Structure formats: C-alpha cells, structure tokens
Amino acid sequence: MHIYRTHTCGALTAAEVGQTVRLSGWVHRKRDHGGVLFVDLRDHYGLTQIVADVDSPALPILEGLRVESVVTIDGEVKARSAGTVNPNLPTGEIEVYARGATVLSRAEELPLPVAGEQEYPEDVRLRYRFLDLRRETLHANIVKRTQIISATRRRMEAIGFTEYSTPILTASSPEGARDFLVPSRIHAGKFFALPQAPQQYKQLLMVAGFDRYFQIAPCFRDEDPRADRLPGEFYQLDLEMSFVTQEEVWETMEPVMAGIFEDFAEGRKVTPAGEFPRIPYAQAMLDYGTDKPDLRNPLIVRDVTGEFISSGFGLFEKIVGGGGVVRLIPAPNTAGLSRKFFDDMNEWARSEGHAGLGYATRKGGVFGGPIAKNHGEDKMAALWDALGLGPDDGAFFAAGNEAQAAKLAGAARSRVGEQLDLIEQDAFRFCWIIDFPFYEWDDENKKVDFAHNPFSMPQGGLEALESQDPLTIKAYQYDMVCNGYELASGSIRNQHPDLMVKAFELTGLSQADVEERFGGMYRAFQYGAPPHGGMAAGVDRMVMLLCGVQNLREITLFPMNQRAEDLLMGAPSLAEPKQLRELHIRIVEPPKG
Numbered sequence: 001m002h003i004y005r006t007h008t009c010g011a012l013t014a015a016e017v018g019q020t021v022r023l024s025g026w027v028h029r030k031r032d033h034g035g036v037l038f039v040d041l042r043d044h045y046g047l048t049q050i051v052a053d054v055d056s057p058a059l060p061i062l063e064g065l066r067v068e069s070v071v072t073i074d075g076e077v078k079a080r081s082a083g084t085v086n087p088n089l090p091t092g093e094i095e096v097y098a099r100g101a102t103v104l105s106r107a108e109e110l111p112l113p114v115a116g117e118q119e120y121p122e123d124v125r126l127r128y129r130f131l132d133l134r135r136e137t138l139h140a141n142i143v144k145r146t147q148i149i150s151a152t153r154r155r156m157e158a159i160g161f162t163e164y165s166t167p168i169l170t171a172s173s174p175e176g177a178r179d180f181l182v183p184s185r186i187h188a189g190k191f192f193a194l195p196q197a198p199q200q201y202k203q204l205l206m207v208a209g210f211d212r213y214f215q216i217a218p219c220f221r222d223e224d225p226r227a228d229r230l231p232g233e234f235y236q237l238d239l240e241m242s243f244v245t246q247e248e249v250w251e252t253m254e255p256v257m258a259g260i261f262e263d264f265a266e267g268r269k270v271t272p273a274g275e276f277p278r279i280p281y282a283q284a285m286l287d288y289g290t291d292k293p294d295l296r297n298p299l300i301v302r303d304v305t306g307e308f309i310s311s312g313f314g315l316f317e318k319i320v321g322g323g324g325v326v327r328l329i330p331a332p333n334t335a336g337l338s339r340k341f342f343d344d345m346n347e348w349a350r351s352e353g354h355a356g357l358g359y360a361t362r363k364g365g366v367f368g369g370p371i372a373k374n375h376g377e378d379k380m381a382a383l384w385d386a387l388g389l390g391p392d393d394g395a396f397f398a399a400g401n402e403a404q405a406a407k408l409a410g411a412a413r414s415r416v417g418e419q420l421d422l423i424e425q426d427a428f429r430f431c432w433i434i435d436f437p438f439y440e441w442d443d444e445n446k447k448v449d450f451a452h453n454p455f456s457m458p459q460g461g462l463e464a465l466e467s468q469d470p471l472t473i474k475a476y477q478y479d480m481v482c483n484g485y486e487l488a489s490g491s492i493r494n495q496h497p498d499l500m501v502k503a504f505e506l507t508g509l510s511q512a513d514v515e516e517r518f519g520g521m522y523r524a525f526q527y528g529a530p531p532h533g534g535m536a537a538g539v540d541r542m543v544m545l546l547c548g549v550q551n552l553r554e555i556t557l558f559p560m561n562q563r564a565e566d567l568l569m570g571a572p573s574l575a576e577p578k579q580l581r582e583l584h585i586r587i588v589e590p591p592k593g
Helices: 059-063 122-127 136-158 199-207 246-264 281-287 314-321 339-351 370-375 377-387 402-419 461-467 497-505 511-517 519-527 539-547 577-582
Strands: 020-032 037-043 046-052 070-079 094-105 181-183 191-193 212-221 232-242 278-280 325-331 358-363 366-368 394-400 430-434 439-442 447-450 477-482 485-492 532-538
Touching: 020 046, 020 059, 020 094, 037 059, 046 059, 046 070, 059 094, 136 212, 136 232, 136 246, 136 539, 199 212, 199 232, 199 519, 199 532, 232 246, 232 539, 246 430, 246 477, 246 485, 246 532, 246 539, 278 281, 281 430, 314 325, 314 394, 325 377, 325 402, 339 358, 339 394, 339 402, 358 370, 358 377, 366 370, 366 377, 370 377, 394 402, 461 497, 477 532, 485 539, 497 511, 497 519, 511 519, 532 539
Parallel strands: 046 094, 278 430
Antiparallel strands: 020 037, 020 070, 037 046, 070 094, 181 191, 212 232, 232 532, 325 394, 358 366, 358 394, 430 477, 439 447, 477 485, 485 532
C-alpha cells in the first residue's frame, strides 16, 4: 500500500464499498455527534467523509486536531444509509470508517477560516494566501484558469499557430504605461525594462518569416491598480500573423474566443463566431458613450443636440451654442416609478464629478421633470415621436463638450440598465470596435500623440500622413469587447520604414529618435517585411468573466494589494547596501511632506 494514499479524496464511489483504503488530506470540518466523530477530509480533488466512533483507535487522534491539520486515514469504505447520501458530492454515497490515523502536520489556530468562505479582510487573505487558496471557490477559479489557458493553447495550435517565447529583459517601449526598470550590474548606469507587451518582438518574428506566432505572455506595467487589471503583471494571449488583412484576423480569432467561452460558459449564451458586430469607434462613442460597450444592455444613447439649438431651456441652449452636445439616455417604462428614482440618478451623476444629469418623465403621455418644463410639451412630444419613445418612457440628458457628454451618457446608460434590470443575464456578448483614431490631442503637452499603438498602419498610408489633418486619420486598429470589458486589442502593423518615421515625426520625434528608440524594428523593415497584424487578449479578464467574479484577485494565485505590495512575500523590499553598490545605484529619498 502506498505510504500516503491509495485514492484521492474525490475518487471513492459505491464501487469501492468493502475495500480497505488509505487517504491523506486536510481536516476540513469536524462534527461531534456524541461519541461519533465525522470528519470531512479534503485534498485537491474533493471531500470524503471519515467516521470514527468509540471503537476506532483514530477517534482520540482526530478529536485532538484543529481543522486544516494534515492526516493520513486508514479505513474501510462503507455505504451511507439512504437518508444520509449527499448527492452534491462525487463521494456522497460512501464514507470511510477510520481504523487508524497518522498526523502528518498539525495546524495552529487559523488567521482566517477555510471552510465556509466567509468574507474576510483583503490584507489578511493576501498575507495568508496559501490558506485563502484552500477555499473551495478560489481553488476552483485557479484550476479553471489553468484549464482555460490549456484550451487556448490547443485551439491556437489547431489552427496553425506556434508558441514562441520572447525575452523578458528588454528595452523600454512606448506602450502607454511606466516601465519596470531592471538595473544592469555589468553595464553601469544602464537599465533593462520588463516588457509591457512583446509588441516589437512579435513583429520581428514576422519579419523573420515565422508567419503565425502566439504566446501566453507575461506583461509588466508600473501603473496604478484597477479592478480589471492587477498592479505589476498580467498575462495575455499574444499573437501575430503574416500576409493578413484585419478582416482575416477577426475571422481567425472569433472561433477561438467564442469557442473558449463556449467551453467554459456552463450554459450561458455566447455570441457565435462569425456574428460579432463590428462597430466603428465614432459610432460606439455616440451610441454607447464608450469604446467598451456592454451589448447585454439594450439602451442606445441618442444625440439630440439639434433639439436644443433654440430651446426654452437656456442652459442647454448655451452649451450647444458654445459647441457642446446633448445626449439622451432612454429610461423605458418608468411611469410607475417615483420622482426619487430620477433625483437619485441626478445625485449619482454629481457624486461622479459631473455637473448633473437632466431628466424628463412621461406618464400616460403627460411630460414632467425640469427638462420638459423648460423645453415645452409640444417639443418634447415631437422629440419622443422622432426617437420612437413610448408614453410611459422617461429619459435622462447629458450635456457638455463631446467628451464630457459621452462619458456621462455612457455611465448613465450602464446605471439605468442596472437600476431597471434591463441587462441580459447569463450571456457573453462580443463585438469588435474598429476604425480607431490614429492620433489624439495631448492637451498637457500641446501636441499630437498616438491614440493607441504607435506601430499600427494608418488608413490611407503615407499619403494620409502627408496630406490629412492628423486628428482625422483612422488606424487599422481594433478592440474585441465582451460585456463591457476590453478583452483584446490589435491592429494591422506599419511595416514601411519611411511611413514609420513619418508617423513618429507628427508626434515630434525625428528620424534619429526613431532609429535610436526603435532601431531593431527600423532596421528590420528595410530588409523585407511582410504585411502583418495581430492582437493580444487579456487572459486575466477572460478568466474573470468566465468565473463570474468582479476582481482579478479572485482568479490570480498570488496577487498584490491595492498599493502594489505583495503582503505574503514582503515585496517590494529594501535592497542591501552591497547589492546597490554592485548595481552602481544610490537611493534618493523622496522629499518629506
């Protein structure tokens, strides 16, 4: 017999009744029923109920143990009586009568409970993450994460992609966030950077002729934590293809992404491959107020700027006269709701830093609310008819410059959808956002800058860069969005050295700057670069959606806290003076106060 186990704690069924077995695991729960002790023994694979009565030599041993102690149990498999069968457990038809117990490791008093999964302070959960990971839901999430990554690899390999590993120590790259710098001991005063993404390397692989690359790539960005991105590091499904158009990238990746979600959806609906809507960026910002629309929400934002050019509502008339816009967010079937619903929405908008959220109500065809009072009954009726709104529908109004109005309208659309219970449940709704602007205005530095990936191909090529207003140029750039989250971002790349230089010149960099910062890519493009494109999908966000959690810490093994600290390992930590001397580094303390 094996020294520790003949079976795992999730393996025994009625077929093993009568057998002598050995199990090892953690004491999950104990229940003392007056001379009979029931112990749930847990390992990675499941739970088995152990029974020890007064005739069992294991009873005094098990009675003296705290939960989470590790034991080996020798015993006989017995069938549970009909009334005690647990249909929710694979082992629910049997129990093991303990004839012996060996303590492998005693547990001290726990800093947080494992069984029951009560809410517990995050700092305690992260400091004792090895205990937290024993909890059923988190443990299952981590297992599912690994299964999702394995399924992703299989699907990518099945359509002709090959996984290649790119360097971790590299040069700084303009990906839009701060780099993590790594000092070089050999080259005093110089630094490597951890990759924000393998962008340049995967393009160089296309130039090198590898055609279809993918990687489950670790990426590092020194940015503030968010619920949908962990501080420090994250993983992405990185891929690149040669001799493709953006449509071919979409057609290639829709079956992969839809297939992964279908594999793990557990009955939830998934947008089928080939049916992902393709929404231009400008339309997304108009219709949804965001480039990450949640298509489970049926509400569509409407532009009603023209209605308020000449209006009895002076505030909106002034905003429109100054170049601003007005957006309407429908609130269907709200006639039965009190005014408090509308007032609460207005207060919510103010709490979010906006000036306010105007509204109009309609009950049985009669208008109410401040917007209707000022705009007039006839104009409101004409507006409702033009937009196809019903006699019991209300509406909210977001006004301001275009960016402000879109932001407020998008947030209000989401909140109204939630408050009115309009969000489709148990569904994953995908779309592509396409035709992103190539450049944007950097108001802080008073210059044009790249809106997204600087290595993308501008629509219109070199001619567009030389003849168009930069802020009107679109890029062959696209995002894959699911349920309000950006799951992937990609583009067709610029593979021409002269075009690359011109694109950067419009942001204020010279050819010499380009050669210095991106010398590898610049040289590569002069020796025959194929048309190529690709994307990167956020593995962590995919897993987060499929596990149905709201925070990436619930699907990550050893995450940092909100202050970007690893409480378990005590990182970041101070370096020893000897280490600093070897790296030729002197610490400059930030000014106090």
